[in-house]
Amino acid sequence: MTGFTLWGVAAGCAWAADPQPYVTQLESSGQADLDAALKSSSDLLGLQATQAVGPFALAGRIRNDYDRLRSALDSYGYYNGTVQITLHRAKEKDSVQMDGLSPALADWLNSVPAGEKITADIKVQKGPLYHLGSITVQDPKTKAPVVLTKAQQEAFGLKTGQPAVAQTVLGSGGSLLDILREEGHALAQVDKPRAYLQPQTHTLDIVYPVSAGPVLNIGTIDVDGLKRVHESFVRRRLTVREGELYQPSRIEAARQDLTSLGVFSSVTVKDGSTQPVNGTMPLDFTLREGKRRSVGAEVGYSTDLGGRVGATWTHYNLLGNAERLKLTALITGLGGSAQQGLGYDVYADFMKPDFYSRNQNLSVRIEALRQLFWSYRQTAFLVSAGIARRIDKHWNINFGLSGEQEKIDQFNVTRDYTIVSVPLAATFDNTGVGNPLEPAQHGVRASINATPSVSLGNKGSGTSFFTILNASASTYFDLTHLGISRPGRSIIALRGMIGSIQGASTYDIPPDQRMYAGGSATVRGYRWQGVGPQYGRTRYAIGGTSLDAGTIEYRQRLFKSFGMAGFVDAGQVGSSSMPFTGTLRVGAGAGVRYYTPIGPVRVDVAVPLNRAYRGDKWDLYIGLGETF
Known part of the structure; x- marks a missing residue:
């Protein structure tokens, strides 16, 4: 048969253009990382299932594999290594084989009957491992040696006697360049090294051309x-x-x-x-x-607070100094076990960065809202202004002033309140998560808040002074540290919080300023404000002057975009200012996660384990981002 015939060959032989099926077997070298490099370098392995070729193209692929596999051996310091590729054709008990470097390789492949699969066996002999010999750093123009400082030597990292692994040798040049530039050598150049094999000693001499240039x-x-x-x-x-x-x-x-x-x-x-x-x-x-304006939608649902739906409009550069204005209008109370009817929440947020000082932002909010909880019915107008200042990488402080005019109907008694507060807060976060919707996998988040307040005497209410104190902390532990999971796949999350109101008793404090628990923020499985002092076994919550709650949650990532979680929450609200009083309520549940580029979509179901109100059976929570 002629290798270049276009029409046909003898019966039983393959057509020149027909794909030649084959399977590749790579014998282990005994070194796992080298085996992985060999597998990724071999076209025979990588292309056998996706890029079918005819006999002549396959012959070229086999011959190219010798160079590719030898390069992989060289990169791991085995410069005397050998590669052997043997092709087998088997039918019944007869076997014919061919060396992958034989000049007759193409003719042999072309003689294989159409459709018959052949086997390519790859075997490598590593040979001796080469080590670094002399290491010279020199100026590429003058050829004069370049003397490195101690810091530069540590960054460079190459030492005589270490294995001559290509990745290490090449990477050291990048590390040296980085520290030279970090020391002010803006025009520093580190060229590719020249390597000289010394077969007698099984060493590799390296010459690195380095031009530091002036400090700028x-x-x-x-x-x-x-x-x-x-x-x-x-x-x-x-x-x-x-x-x-x-x-x-x-x-x-x-x-x-x-x-x-x-x-x-x-x-x-x-x-x-x-x-x-x-x-x-x-x-x-x-x-x-970027775009100066954007329009968005906001949707949320839980079986206790019901649904909320609305729209937002944001201007990102209102006055030319990156000031942000966000307008939001929401309809709230769409169903829900803790709601008596529809409400609204309309507010405008203004943020000015670098307010009188770098790392110091001014925030102003004007808000009107109406909430119809079973615990109380509230109509309010609020104005607040605050300054957030970043102290360092992990610490932030916040302080401000807020005023609120509200009317509250609780248990058929209506009172007006005027409340002036001075909120103070400090927060710590070393989780390394910049996006609040991105789940944390390690580190700690903690905050402490103190809000001195005065409720001025108005219709049906007297004047009272009180201070609301809150502290919370959460931490995250990746089970990869125990060797039982891949990084970021299995997380234990813990949360604790404690609160106290000092200076006034429960009924001297406006109902919306009291402490409540229940719902996704504290004890899931109980409705919003469903944990704490209540009127008998009813859905009417009184609120309290102390709070403590804790959560343990296990988060497991499944596949690429899905995950699951299981959790137990516990908490209590007391009528004294001393925490850890009241009746402890415990809830448990589980949920699923769908991970998106902006954060996980969360769906949780929780049940109360020792419910106080017979209407508390289970709750469903849907949101974006983890609960904490």
Whole structure:
């Protein structure tokens, strides 16, 4: 048969263009990481199920595999390794084999009958492991040795005698370049190393060309791409300044900080020159502004609070300094075991970043709401203003002033209240989760709040002074630390909270300022405000002056987008200001999760284990993000 015939061959032989089926068997080298590299390097293995080829193309694939597999051996320090590929054709008890390097390989493949599968056996011999010999760092122009500082040597990491693994050798150059640039050598260059094999000693000599260049400071900073955002605001916001030492980590942090403002769709930064400019390196920040406005919808449901539905409108750059205005209108109380009817919640939120100081934001809210709980019916108008200040990477403090005018009907008694409060808070978070909807997998979140308040005498009510104290903490433990799960797949989450109202008794405090438990925020399985002092075995909650609650939750990720959770909640509300009084209520439940790019969709079902009101049987909670 002629290898280039277009029409046919003798009966029983394959057509030249027909795909040749085959199966590949790779013998283990005895080293798991090397076996993985060999498997990923082999086209015979990687393409056998997806890229069918004819005999001549398969012959080329086999010959190419020798070079690919030898490169994998070299990358692990086995420079004298050998590769053997043997092809087998078997029918009944007869067997014919062919060396993968034979000049007659293509003809042999072409002689295999159509449809008959052949086997390619791959065997590698590692040979001796090479180690690093001499390691030289030199200037590529002068060939003079470059003396590294102690910090540079530690970052470089290469030492005579260690295995000559390609990834380690090449990676050390990147590490050296990083520290050189971090030390201000903005124009530093670390080229690919030259390697010299020494077969007699089974060593590899390395020569690394390194040009450090001068130490530079940050030069002129240009800001381009602004349209509606004020340049003066951006420059005040920048965390790097002209004249400071050039450090890529601080420059990147400045870029990410501008991105976090939420007004830019992209922020890029690059060196402004290829040569030093008066001992400095200029920087060019290029910013692309995002959409200024957005419209969204808000939907939620639980069997106790019922449904809530509404719309939001947000302006992200109201006055040119990344001020954010968000308008929200919601209809609430769509059904629900804790509701007596429909209510509303309409509010405007204004946020101004860097208010009189960097890392200090001003927030203002104006709100009108109506809530028709079984515990009380409330119509209120609220105004609040506060300042949130970031102390460091983990700590934030908040302080402000709020005023509320409300009318509350509780147990057929209507009273008006005017409440002035000074909320103070400190929060700690080292979970490393920037998006509040993203589940935490490790670390601690904690907060402590104190709200001194005065309820001024109005129709049907007297004047009272009281202080609301709250503290909460949650922590997350990844079971991968016990060796029983992959990272991020199995999480134990714990939460605890405690609260007390000092200075006034229960009935001297407006009903909406008292402490309640029950619902997704405290003890699931009990309706909203369903835990604590009540009028007999009814759904009418009185509220209390102390609270304590805790949760243990197991979260298991399943497949790529699904997960499940199981939890137990417990809590109590007391009539004295001392926590850990009252009747302890316990709820338990489970749920499913569907993970989206913005956070998990949560569906939980919980039941009360020692219910106080016969109407409490079970509750369903649907939301975005984990409960805590």
